[in-house]
Amino acid sequence: xxxxFWRKIRSRYNLIGSHCENCGSYFYPPRNICxxxxxKGKVREVQFSGYGKVLSWSVVHDGVENFWLSxxxxxxxxxxxxGAKIVAPxxxxxxxxxxxxxxxxxxxxxxxxxxxxxxxxxTKFVPV
Amino acid sequence: MRRVAIIGVGCSKFGELWDMGFRDIVISAGIExxxxxxxxxxxxxxxxxxxxxxxxxxxxEHIASLIADYSGLAELHVPCVRVEAGDASxxxxxxxxxxxxxxxxxxxxxxxxxxxxTDVPNAMxxxxxxxxxxxxxxxxxxxxxxxxxxxxxHMKRFGTxxxxxxxxxxxxxxxxxxxxxxxxRREISLETALNSPYVAEPLKLFDCAPICDxxxxxxxxxxxxxxxxxxxxxxxxxxxxASDYMALHSRRDVTTMDAVVFASREAYRIAKIEPKDxxxxxxxxxFTIAEIIAYEDLGFAKKGEGAKLIREGVTALxxxxxxxxxxxxxxxxxxxxxxxxxxxxxxxxxxxxxxGKRQVDGEIGLSxxxxxxxxTAVVTIFSR
Ligand SMILES: [Zn+2]
Numbered sequence: 001x002x003x004x005f006w007r008k009i010r011s012r013y014n015l016i017g018s019h020c021e022n023c024g025s026y027f028y029p030p031r032n033i034c035x036x037x038x039x040k041g042k043v044r045e046v047q048f049s050g051y052g053k054v055l056s057w058s059v060v061h062d063g064v065e066n067f068w069l070s071x072x073x074x075x076x077x078x079x080x081x082x083g084a085k086i087v088a089p090x091x092x093x094x095x096x097x098x099x100x101x102x103x104x105x106x107x108x109x110x111x112x113x114x115x116x117x118x119x120x121x122x123t124k125f126v127p128v
Numbered sequence: 129m130r131r132v133a134i135i136g137v138g139c140s141k142f143g144e145l146w147d148m149g150f151r152d153i154v155i156s157a158g159i160e161x162x163x164x165x166x167x168x169x170x171x172x173x174x175x176x177x178x179x180x181x182x183x184x185x186x187x188x189e190h191i192a193s194l195i196a197d198y199s200g201l202a203e204l205h206v207p208c209v210r211v212e213a214g215d216a217s218x219x220x221x222x223x224x225x226x227x228x229x230x231x232x233x234x235x236x237x238x239x240x241x242x243x244x245x246t247d248v249p250n251a252m253x254x255x256x257x258x259x260x261x262x263x264x265x266x267x268x269x270x271x272x273x274x275x276x277x278x279x280x281x282h283m284k285r286f287g288t289x290x291x292x293x294x295x296x297x298x299x300x301x302x303x304x305x306x307x308x309x310x311x312x313r314r315e316i317s318l319e320t321a322l323n324s325p326y327v328a329e330p331l332k333l334f335d336c337a338p339i340c341d342x343x344x345x346x347x348x349x350x351x352x353x354x355x356x357x358x359x360x361x362x363x364x365x366x367x368x369x370a371s372d373y374m375a376l377h378s379r380r381d382v383t384t385m386d387a388v389v390f391a392s393r394e395a396y397r398i399a400k401i402e403p404k405d406x407x408x409x410x411x412x413x414x415f416t417i418a419e420i421i422a423y424e425d426l427g428f429a430k431k432g433e434g435a436k437l438i439r440e441g442v443t444a445l446x447x448x449x450x451x452x453x454x455x456x457x458x459x460x461x462x463x464x465x466x467x468x469x470x471x472x473x474x475x476x477x478x479x480x481x482x483x484g485k486r487q488v489d490g491e492i493g494l495s496x497x498x499x500x501x502x503x504t505a506v507v508t509i510f511s512r
Contacts, residue, residue: 027378029263035373056284056382058276059329064268065253075268077277077377085377087269087277099284 015105015123017084019046026084050105051128052080059094068120078103078125089124102128129230133354133361134346134510136165137473142342142461143311150186150244151198153343158199158240161345166357169200172347173234175208178221178241179465184254186244195240214258215414217241218344218468219369219497219506225348226367226508235353241469242343251339255464258500260375272336274376274501275415276328282383282417283330286432290330293416294321295438297334297458300413303445304455306486311340311461335416337456342463344470362476365399365492365509368392374503383432385502388425392496395507396427399492403427406509407490408450408478410471412498413457422496423451426507450488453478468497468506475510 017028021042025034028048034041057076063069069089074097076090090097091108103125138160140153148156162169177192188194192208211221218241225239245251256270264274282288298318304310316334324333354361370391373379380386396402403426411426413419420434428449429437437443443451454460454474457467475493477483497506 056277056281058269058273058280058331059326060268060270060273060276061325061329062327063273064256064265064270065250066266066268069268073268075273075277077281077382087264087267087274087375087377089268 015048015050017046017048018043026080026082028080028084028086046082048080048082048084052078052086052103052125054090054097054099054101054103055079055085056099057090057097076103076125091124091126096127104128130232131351132226132229132348132364133351134364134472134476135349135354135357135361136161136167136347137476138162138164138345139309139470139473140343141309142463142470143340144246145341146246148341150182150188150191150242151194153244153341154195154240154242155198157242157343157345158195158238161238161347165347167236167347170204171236172201172204172206172238174206174225174228174237175201176221176225176228176237176239177208177210178217178219178468179210179243180212180214180217180258181254181464182244184248185251186247191242195242212465213504214499215255215462215464215467216497216499216504216506217465218470219495219508220468220504222346222468222472222508223367223369223506226364229348229350236347236349238345238347239469239472240343240345241463241466243464243466244341245339245464246341255339264375264377271500272328272331272415275417276331277376278382278421278501279330279415279417282421285383286435288420288435290322291318292420292435292438293331293335294318296413296416296419297321299438299444300452300456300458303453303486304459306484307455307460310455310459311338312455312459331415331417337414337458337462340461340463342461342466342470344466344473346469346472346476360480360512362479363511365511366395367506367508368394368398369504369506370394372503376501379502383421385421385425385498385505387502387505388422388496388498388507391505391507392426395509399509401492401509405492406449406494407492408453408488409494409496410454410456410474411451411496412467413452414462414498416458418498419451419456426494426496445486445488453483453486453488468495471495471497472508472510479510479512
C-alpha cells in the first residue's frame with residue numbers, strides 16, 4: 001500500500017483533479033487524456049473547491065479490511081460543485097445522510113499503520 | 129466469418145470445494161466436455177482460459193498451459209491463452225475462442241473458465257480489485273458497497289424496493305434447487321432474504337452472490353466440423369464485448385451499464401433479432417440489483433421498469449422470459465472467471481433440451497457476463 005498511496009498523495013490531500021479547457025469537463029482523480037476530446041483535449045490540473053452534494057451512499061457493515069476504516073462506515077458517491085464525481089468516506093451519523101445533502105471535503109488523519117506508526121492522511125467528507 | 133457451434137459442454141460442481149485443487153476442478157469440467165462432444169482430444173487446436181486472479185487466489189500464474197497440460201493436451205503442443213477481465217474473464221475467453229473459429233484460424237477450440245478461491249480468506253477483496261482499487265476500494269467502496277450505491281440510486285429514482293431485490297434472490301434460489309451442480313440447492317423465503325443482515329445498505333447477505341470454486345468448459349467448432357460430432361450443435365449467433373470507465377463515479381449514469389447497452393445492441397444487430405425475440409437468459413446477478421438493471425440495459429424492460437419483470441413473474445422459470453434458470457450467480461455460485469463459460473453451458477443445455485427439471489422452452493438464449501461494476505460486458509446470443 002505504501003508507494004501506491006504516496007504516489008497519489010497530492011491529489012488525495014488536496015482534492016486535485018483535471019479540467020479540460022476544450023470541452024469544459026472536470027475529472028477526479030486527475031487524468032492526462034480527456035475521454036470526450038481525446039487528442040483535441042486541453043487537460044489542466046485543477047484544485048476543487050471541496051464542496052459538493054451526496055448522490056448516493058451506503059452504510060457498509062462488511063466492507064474493506066483497511067487500517068483506517070472501522071465498520072460500519074459510510075461511503076458516498078458525491079458530485080463536486082465543479083461537476084466531477086468522487087467516491088469517498090462520509091463522516092457523519094448514518095441517520096442524517098440524505099440525497100442531495102451538502103458536504104465538504106476535510107483533510108483528516110486516516111489512521112496509523114502498524115507499529116511503525118506511519119500516519120496516513122486523506123480526504124473525507126462531512127456535512128456542511 | 130464462419131458460423132460457430134458449441135459441440136460439447138462440461139461443468140464442475142460449484143461451491144466450497146475443499147477437497148479439490150485448481151487442477152482437479154478444471155479436469156472435472158474438461159473431461160465432461162470432451163466426453164459430451166465425443167472428442168478424443170487430438171482434435172483440439174487451441175485453448176482459451178478465463179481466469180481472474182490465479183496469482184492471488186492460488187499463487188499460480190501461467191494457468192492456460194497448466195489447464196491444457198492437466199487436460200492431457202501437453203504433447204499436442206496447442207497454443208493456450210489466458211484471458212483476464214475481472215469476473216467477465218470467462219465471457220471474454222468465450223469471445224476469443226469464438227473469434228478464433230469464426231475467422232477460420234482454428235476448427236476446434238476449448239473455451240474454459242476456472243477459479244479456485246477458497247484457499248485464501250480474502251476472496252471478496254480480490255474480486256473487488258475488478259473495481260478501481262486506488263480510487264474506489266481504498267476509499268472504502270468494495271464491490272458490495274458500489275452495487276449498494278447503484279441500488280440506492282435506482283430505488284430513489286425509479287421506486288425499486290428492497291423486496292424486489294429479495295425476489296430476485298428467491299427466484300434464483302428456487303431455480304437452483306433443480307440444478308444438481310448448484311452451490312445452494314435450497315429454497316429461501318422472501319422473509320429469509322429480507323431479514324438477512326445488511327452487508328452494505330441497502331444490500332443484504334441474500335443480495336450478494338457467493339464467491340466460490342468452479343470450472344466450466346465449452347468446446348467450439350466450425351459449422352462444418354460440428355456436424356461430424358453432434359446432431360445438436362448450438363450456434364453462437366453473436367458474441368460482443370464492450371468496455372466503460374473503470375470507476376463507477378466516472379460513468380454517465382450510475383443506474384445504467386452503458387457497456388451492457390452497447391454490447392447488447394451490437395449483438396442484436398449481428399444476430400438480426402430484437403430483445404423481444406430472446407426466449408430465456410443467463411445474466412450476471414453478482415448482486416440482485418445487477419439482475420434488475422440487466423433487464424433494462426438488455427432491452428427486456430424500459431429504463432426504471434426492471435423490477436416489474438420480477439414482480440410480475442415474467443423472469444420466473446415458468447414465466448415468458450425465464451432468467452437465470454441455472455440458479456444464477458446467486459444460487460449456482462460465482463466462480464469468478466468461470467462464470468461467463470458456466471452461463472454458456474446452461475444456455476447450451478437448455479437449447480439442446482438437456483436441462484432436466486429446469487428445462488424451459490425456447491429457440492434463442494442470451495448470456496450477459498459483467499466485469500466489476502460494468503467496465504466490461506460480454507453479450508452472447510445462442511440458437512439451435
Ligand atoms: Zn475535453
